Amino acid sequence: MIRVALAEDHTPLRVRLADFLSRSGTVRLVAVAANGHELLDALKRLPEAERPQVVVMDLEMPRLDGIATTATLRELYPSVEVLVFTVFEDDTRLFAAIEAGAAGYLLKDQPLTDVLDAVEDVHAGGSPLSAPMARRLLDTLRPPHPEANPFDLTDREIEVLRLVVAGHTNTEMADALGIAFATVKTHVRHIYEKLHVSTRAEATRTAIRRGLV
Amino acid sequence: MIRVALAEDHTPLRVRLADFLSRSGTVRLVAVAANGHELLDALKRLPEAERPQVVVMDLEMPRLDGIATTATLRELYPSVEVLVFTVFEDDTRLFAAIEAGAAGYLLKDQPLTDVLDAVEDVHAGGSPLSAPMARRLLDTLRPPHPEANPFDLTDREIEVLRLVVAGHTNTEMADALGIAFATVKTHVRHIYEKLHVSTRAEATRTAIRRGLV
DNA sequence: CCCAATATCCCCCGTTTGGGGGAACCGTCC
DNA sequence: GGACGGTTCCCCCAAACGGGGGATATTGGG
The missing domain is CATH 3.40.50.2300 (Response regulator)
Known part of the structure; x- marks a missing residue:
């Protein structure tokens, strides 16, 4: 009982x-x-x-x-x-x-x-x-995935975004990706434009909340 | 049928x-x-x-x-x-x-x-x-909540952390909280120490992933 | 064949951050 | 009454960031 x-x-x-x-x-x-x-x-x-x-x-x-x-x-x-x-x-x-x-x-x-x-x-x-x-x-x-990239980020940009979220500096990313510091900055700038943000913290928040990483 | x-x-x-x-x-x-x-x-x-x-x-x-x-x-x-x-x-x-x-x-x-x-x-x-x-x-x-603050952040620090995650600069936070720029920096520094991070992006990641905000 | 997109690189410059130090004030708990 | 945690404030300085500009090379369509 x-x-x-x-x-x-x-x-x-x-x-x-x-x-x-x-x-x-x-x-x-x-x-x-x-x-x-x-x-x-x-x-x-x-x-x-x-x-x-x-x-x-x-x-x-x-x-x-x-x-x-x-x-x-x-x-x-x-x-x-x-x-x-x-x-x-x-x-x-x-x-x-x-x-x-x-x-x-x-x-x-x-x-x-x-x-x-x-x-x-x-x-x-x-x-x-x-x-x-x-x-x-x-x-x-489920939703997290269906359309994981509504921001039109390129492959390279997503790669960079991941590193940003992980807390790396531009210099570290340049080393890790084998490209110039200036290039990293360009990628980061493009990411900011596409996500409509202007700082790393905001980009990180958007990336995680929208399942971009 | x-x-x-x-x-x-x-x-x-x-x-x-x-x-x-x-x-x-x-x-x-x-x-x-x-x-x-x-x-x-x-x-x-x-x-x-x-x-x-x-x-x-x-x-x-x-x-x-x-x-x-x-x-x-x-x-x-x-x-x-x-x-x-x-x-x-x-x-x-x-x-x-x-x-x-x-x-x-x-x-x-x-x-x-x-x-x-x-x-x-x-x-x-x-x-x-x-x-x-x-x-x-x-x-x-369910689990997300049980112990939402395993990092011993004070109330004020959580408040600041929220603003950091929202992408605000130290100056903006100082205005918003009605305290000095220097104080904001101190809070941010203490947050970094407690979360074992050293940048805003990392703090943001940790805060979101661990449900601190 | 040219165009658009992507990825790469560079310069300049002001702002912001991160971290080192120190110090004062105020509750509370012992 | 003293120790302690939390909050507040300050100085200094190097490093990193954000944004403005411009440039070159590659590639895959239209």
């Missing part, structure tokens, strides 16, 4: 979900709350052996929303995993939840049995994510 | 999976291959209207493995989505697959019906991920 707590402000859903989870046979509800504050309060009262292993957490709740609650919860009890269960499909909330320490992110358009599966996944050390949310995650992970 | 192609080198599984998918009623198999080369070959022969919408892809295959095949495939036919189906649980392969353009990553320890669900998810624009793999993803997404 997995010990589970539930935080959900919408009463009908809370009751239905609590009921469903209780009857499942694989989980045992140790706390049910209508908002984050209530949940944290309930957990404070529970003896350690009764603490939930997984918390099913709504995001939009009065008196401490799901994100804040998750952050606090994970701070106080790092061993308690949080499974977010929400209607919100935006990536802002998704990333905030992940940042706060959520282990899973489930959308409410899924059948209740999926919640049960997800609770089991979380308890087993996994991170169930609804497919649409996982897509957003992958899409943000 | 979702048009699906299958690439899997292990014959018994390939046959079983092909059989299962065919009988499902929701997908139609337009190609079955035992390796990446064979798959690409098959796709080349298909008219555009017959091209699969989703490819179920094994990773370990002779003659072009799943990662390389995925990359090529996505290059040639960007509209074809790839669902990776593998035994490999390591994050190296997971990230390589994502990088190559995979839309989903399923582990082989799951029932065949999950593959069908996943194909539907992918077709619907989602990214089904096995819970253990999603966890690895989240864990790599």
